[in-house]
């Protein structure tokens with residue numbers, strides 16, 4: 224079983240159908256893959272999809288360790304025993320394994336957890352509980368650590384990693400679930416006994432201390448004063464690093480109350496969104512068929528109540544793919560932006576793994592147009608080719624920064640999408656560990672790549688045609704600053720098209736234009752940014 228969170232996002236859509244369209248998608252390797260691909264997408268769900276097969280798996284160990292004196296690299300020694308005696312509490316053990324793998328091996332929760340659940344043969348309620356513990360603990364870990372530090376009287380860095388991860392899971396149960404306190408303490412102490420036996424007494428004492436207050440009371444104790452340090456207060460209250468709080472606040476015009484709502488939404492479990500491919504499926508019919516609901520905004524969106532989207536026959540048949548509704552909206556907006564003259568040649572400059580190329584391909588098929596999908600990483604280009612099979616899409620392995628030259632000639636495309644590699648701060652709700660992994664130092668190389676890609680796109684689009692610049696991040700440096708700077712550097716005549724009328728009629732919270740910033744707390748979508756630029760004569 225896999226949870227909605229494990230499978231949601233734009234990754235993993237590999238329709239295997241040949242489709243009904245007369246077009247054939249083709250996969251053409253035209254250029255050798257460069258040694259360096261530049262920073263990849265921060266959209267973890269997408270990148271995670273093509274990590275080496277075992278990249279998310281915990282390393283094997285010989286058995287439980289003594290729980291003392293391990294550094295980060297030796298964290299693997301403290302794992303609950305899996306061989307021999309069956310675990311008495313498999314759901315908690317699975318969650319421990321997943322959290323430990325994320326912290327020890329830099330694994331991705333949405334990859335490693337399904338593997339662990341499968342290996343441990345956990346289904347139904349056990350799997351759901353393990354998922355809840357894993358995702359909840361990883362999301363809140365920064366604040367849980369502050370509480371553990373306060374209760375333990377020592378910095379968490381000084382606690383053995385296996386004991387620390389077990390205690391994080393215990394603290395999460397105590398403060399964020401309905402598990403009775405005595406059960407949360409007892410099961411956590413059992414877990415510590417198996418992964419870090421030397422820390423049993425310590426863990427017991429710390430957990431008992433944590434039971435003395437509820438979440439709000441602990442927050443009042445560990446968070447900075449809201450008036451004196453509003454960013455610090457929100458950072459602790461909603462468990463996001465301060466630089467991300469500042470980035471959200473800046474994008475929201477300094478409105479700290481709304482920033483709080485945006486942060487809070489990242490801690491909610493997001494629904495799975497499907498895209499019913501135009502010409503192949505109808506969202507309303509599909510929603511009926513799946514027991515879901517049609518999307519609030521995208522005409523192609525279906526909200527799935529739960530379960531495993533991977534099991535749906537509609538996915539295997541290529542009638543739908545998993546895709547956040549915000550991604551559907553920005554791709555659709557590009558297809559609907561008014562242009563003059565021909566409308567036959569579309570370009571997707573950062574296509575892997577192919578979510579938006581799948582939707583653009585289906586829309587292009589209805590309009591007699593053709594999409595060229597460019598992806599720098601060969602393995603991701605293969606995903607694009609799979610995702611667009613049967614659609615009028617040609618996949619090319621190339622560096623998008625070369626657009627406007629050679630086989631992606633200057634002034635030759637009618638519509639161009641730049642779905643740029645970014646920090647992914649707009650989809651933190653789908654990737655629980657990401658907020659703690661991302662660093663402000665990730666920004667300079669990403670923004671420089673974003674600018675270069677957008678300049679290349681502006682060269683490749685013909686006068687009168689349009690470029691959609693999209694990020695799954697609301698960080699103004701990746702959105703407004705990149706767009707303004709790239710338009711200036713291109714030295715080409717550019718107009719900004721108001722993107723708001725390209726969103727569904729009546730959609731609220733679209734701001735003053737001409738760009739659009741979607742938000743989970745406003746729209747229920749990932750925080751996608753969209754700018755539409757028209758190249759003038």
Ligand SMILES: C[S@@+](CC[C@H](N)C(=O)[O-])C[C@H]1O[C@@H](n2cnc3c(N)ncnc32)[C@H](O)[C@@H]1O
Pocket residue numbers: 233260261262263264265266269550572573574575576577578579580597598599600603621622623624642643644645
């Ligand atoms: C945000 S993801 C695109 C997601 C995709 N549009 C979708 O909807 O599935 C960015 C992609 O750009 C690719 N990329 C990074 N640098 C690139 C470059 N210089 N040229 C082309 N693609 C690049 C990454 O490998 C990644 O697949």
